Amino acid sequence: MVSMPEKNLRVLLSSIKPRLHDEQFVFCSVLEREFKKLTIQPICMFREAEGVSLIVAKSDADSASLKYDGTWSLITCEVNSDLNAVGFIAAMSKMISDAGISVNTVSAFHHDHLFVPSDRVEEVMLLLQEPPQKPVPKRDPIDNIRELIPMIFSEHRAHKALGSLLSQGHALITSKFGEPLPPDMRIFYERCSDVKIFDRYSILSLQKAIDVDRSQLPRSWFPFCELPSGGLIAIDLSEPNGVYPIIDLDCGDFDYIVIALSFTEFLDKILAHGQDSNYWIDHSEQYGTAKVHLKNSQVRKKYEEYWDLLGPENGSQRCMADACENKNVKLSVFCRQHQFEQVHKVPCPFTSDAPADTLAEYVLKE
Ligand SMILES: [Zn+2]
Structure with a gap:
């Protein structure tokens, strides 16, 4: 993918006029013989060996009884100047997917078009008008969990942990996940429970974390934090390569981003970066990827x-x-x-x- 410096992206974004269409669209796949019988006019089609992919107005899909999953809104990018269209559309779709929103792009002869989930189109329109600032930490890093915990109690919402549940909880984790919690996470859970940071990051209680559906995750992945989108952050308790990777399960489909190498680092960074955006939308904060191979x-x-x-x-x-x-x-x-x-x-x-x-x-x- 062509990368584009953030400053240039801002300049370019200021020169596009995103136009939102009223109509909603859906993605369908039909067999060639079914396609020949259709009387509707797709806005876009692509032929593959296994069938014909169509983007059609939702109303047309409904009238032709076509199967589809979600509904998508169409944003057409009308550009005022000559642009390197390839790098531009790549940079725009990356910005949208960095916000945790799926996007399908179509480059037609005259314009680039973005299909985004209809329930999130307003967020996308805002992004296109005002791309996110690179998040900046508001203080130097702290690498001691014991210094971070008082900050959580004084500036955020947390309950005191109940000691009696704790030893049971730890035993349960070792039996379910095959590994114990790392030392810094143990210290954290010995002191606090049900933590909410900036109304943005919910650090789950041990019981809630154990109850999360993990059927599509490796056994040693412990999902401990929930984002406003409902997406989860997990830690790999098996300590691969001598670190405890923190993984954002909210973006990617079995191909996730590693956003810290210890619980303390993650906690420190979310505390230091404030409430406006996830610090790892800045790619220099990402450590790489964790790809899941399902059994x-x-x-x-x-x-x-x-x-x-x-x-x-x-x-x-x-x-x-x-x-x-x-x-x-x-x-x-x-x-x-x-x-x-x-x-x-x-x-x-x-x-x-x-x-x-x-x-x-x-x-x-x-
Ligand atoms: Zn063969």
């Missing part, structure tokens, strides 16, 4: 529908993949497994072994 049974569940759709290998040709002896499936020039892997870019969970346990793979900056 086989979950991968299968996720792709079941697509696998069924591919159907049997009863085509008339040999699969186009090198040295594959299988016949093609009817929607593709590939066999079932190779078609699956072409589309989803993961080893096919129906023919090969995905991991037996959900695992994390870290790529951290040096």
